[in-house]
Amino acid sequence: xxxxxxxxxxxxxxxxxxxxxxxxxxxxxxxxxxxxxxxxxxxxxxxxxxxxxxxxxxxxxxxxxxxxxxxxxxxxxxxxxxxxxxxxxxxxxxxxxxxxxxxxxxxxxxxxxxxxxxxxxxxx
Numbered sequence: 001x002x003x004x005x006x007x008x009x010x011x012x013x014x015x016x017x018x019x020x021x022x023x024x025x026x027x028x029x030x031x032x033x034x035x036x037x038x039x040x041x042x043x044x045x046x047x048x049x050x051x052x053x054x055x056x057x058x059x060x061x062x063x064x065x066x067x068x069x070x071x072x073x074x075x076x077x078x079x080x081x082x083x084x085x086x087x088x089x090x091x092x093x094x095x096x097x098x099x100x101x102x103x104x105x106x107x108x109x110x111x112x113x114x115x116x117x118x119x120x121x122x123x124x
Contacts, residue, residue, distance in 0.1 A: 004093045007118030010083055014122070018078040020093030020115055028095045030105055031076045033067065035089035035120075044106045045091070048076060056105055060086075083122045090117040 006018040022028065032047035046067040047056045055067050066079040076093065094111035104110045 002093050002095065002113055002115035004091065004115040004118040007091060007120045009121045009123065012084055012122055012124050014083050015079070015081045016083060016120060017080065018091055018093075018118060018120070020076045020078075022074040022076075022095065027097055029097055029099050030110075031069070031093060031095045032105060032111060033076075033078050033091055033093055034108055035087075035091045036117075037086075037089040040089075042092070042108055044108070046078060047105045049105075056102065058106075080120070083120075085122050085124045088120060088122050090119050092117045 001023045003021045004018060006016065008016060010016050020031065028050045030047050030049050033045040034042050035045050036042040044058050045061055046065055048067045048069055053069065057065060064080065064082045067076060069076045093115040095113045096111050100110055
């Protein structure tokens with residue numbers, strides 16, 4: 001099970017940290033964050049490979065968002081800074097157990113388990 005938390009309403013330029021806690025069978029190859037804005041398709045935001053902490057970001061968030069993991073708590077954080085109204089969306093965390101190529105990590109089809117989503121709203 002994945003439990004996402006940390007969403008909220010903030011102003012443009014503010015920061016926010018999302019967390020995703022995994023419980024149950026917690027072996028993960030990669031954990032990712034995706035987001036879906038109203039009326040748009042879900043899109044990749046960031047991912048972290050569990051074994052070596054390699055991180056991957058979409059161009060739209062690179063340099064503003066940071067993904068990290070807390071091994072002891074089986075938790076992944078998404079630190080979001082310099083937030084923009086375009087970042088407004090429901091954010092979902094997701095995991096995949098088995099290895100895959102890097103390019104596939106950017107696709108929602110690569111992920112087997114999904115959290116319930118947390119709303120992030122950025123006002124201008």
